[in-house]
Amino acid sequence: MPIYEFCAENVTFLEKAFKAGAQRVELCDNLTVGGTTPSYGVIKAAVELAKDYQAKVIVMIRPRGGDFVYSQQELAIMLEDIKCARELGVDGFALGALTSENQLDTEALKTLLDASRDLEVTMHMAFDQIPKAAQPSAIHWLKENGVTRLLT
Template sequence: MKREIALGDIPTMKSAIASGINRVELNAHLELGGLTPAWHIVAQAVDIARAAKVELVVMIRPRAGNFNYNYAEIENMRQSILLFKSLGVKMVTFGIVDVKGRLDKHNMIKLIEAAKPMRVVYHMAFDAIDNAYQGQALQWLYQYGVIRILTHGGQLDKKIDETIDHLQEIVAMAPDKLIIMPGGGVTYQNAANVVEKLGVKEVHGSKIIAL
């Protein structure tokens, strides 16, 4: 089981690495669901991750709220991606959804192209995609080189136990090599049970290990 921790500062990152975490997702403002972190924090995190041989993924999200972004916000995201690439980041996570609850393919292509050769993860914006369009979104994201989907399987006000059935459907719909990573209420206490129920190999959460 690969464990990814969502965190928002360097001291927590150091503690997580000391506790044996496999991967770090670096954010600002976790209380808002995670936003794009400051460049100087990212630069420190890159050095720490490299020295510890731990994977680092950096959040690209310009504001809290929905995932339907305007032109200026998309450009903000693109510039963040280019900056973080120049700092040595190897993996970024972002997600865009249109007003109709579908994957925003046009803007996703723009950001995926900007990110190359970094690897791209689609974060929990996936849960804002209408269920009817999720299967199609999974196929498209895989086709365009996205390596992993972070999903709660529903709205975050529902516990992971309540969304497990839909998570099973997402896992079943996904292309074989596209990693589905459950998150949102997955902790060090219930992670093994979630993995067993879903047959997945990776889990995500801010409390995925006991610090």
């Protein structure tokens, strides 16, 4: 049976999507830049609404638009966002981190994945920046390290 997922920038159409059969929402903000982390209030409202429909909330963890190469300060922000979203009861995260050579930033990803333990993790569209020849080994690494889905 297929799972219907809805990408939402806020809670405006969330209830309508759940009533139409969406079983999972990828919650983000700023879709015009590919999505960033939504606000605490939006996450809280979405989690509360999703409970009524037994739906899952997957939150985008991305501090800004642009590339997927993050500074230590940005990684610290991402870890804090994961902590807050976890406390609100989300089901998982969509995240990614790359090196300046467009390879998986395995050090940063291990830190983010550790903070995401016991929740679902999706590698987001950062994957598309990885050169095609390196994608199979990247998929293997992601799978071996607990990433359950890939958005491409």
